[in-house]
Amino acid sequence: MGYFGASTGAAAALRAAAQFGDAIAAVVSRGGRPDLTGPAITQVKAPTLLIVGGLDDVVIGMNEQALAALRAEKELAIIPGATHLFEEQGTLEAAARLALGWFQRYFKAAAADGIGR
Numbered sequence: 311m312g313y314f315g316a317s318t319g320a321a322a323a324l325r326a327a328a329q330f331g332d333a334i335a336a337v338v339s340r341g342g343r344p345d346l347t348g349p350a351i352t353q354v355k356a357p358t359l360l361i362v363g364g365l366d367d368v369v370i371g372m373n374e375q376a377l378a379a380l381r382a383e384k385e386l387a388i389i390p391g392a393t394h395l396f397e398e399q400g401t402l403e404a405a406a407r408l409a410l411g412w413f414q415r416y417f418k419a420a421a422a423d424g425i426g427r
Contacts, residue, residue, distance in 0.1 A: 312356075314339075320344055320347075328351070331353075336359070337356045338359045344372060344376030354381070359412040389408075
């Protein structure tokens with residue numbers, strides 16, 4: 311199982327991932343507010359991808375702080391030219407491709423390891 315959260319929903323996805331531990335194969339946050347996760351962020355075990363718009367300066371900073379706090383495998387991807395809602399042409403599609411690739415990678419690994427069965 312994996313979690314995807316956007317904006318404030320990313321905090322809910324990260325909290326749930328912290329609660330359910332090894333049962334979660336991967337987490338993706340798009341334009342997320344991981345700062346709202348609180349101290350639970352250090353308990354996330356699932357590989358976590360943080361996707362942020364390159365023009366969303368405030369949220370970039372929040373995600374950089376979250377990246378530092380995460381103890382799981384993690385990555386920060388910045389989509390050039392995207393604002394917070396990824397309304398610019400091609401930016402939402404770029405974020406979706408990154409999310410898909412992340413889930414495919416970690417779902418395959420989880421299936422090989424027998425996680426989530």
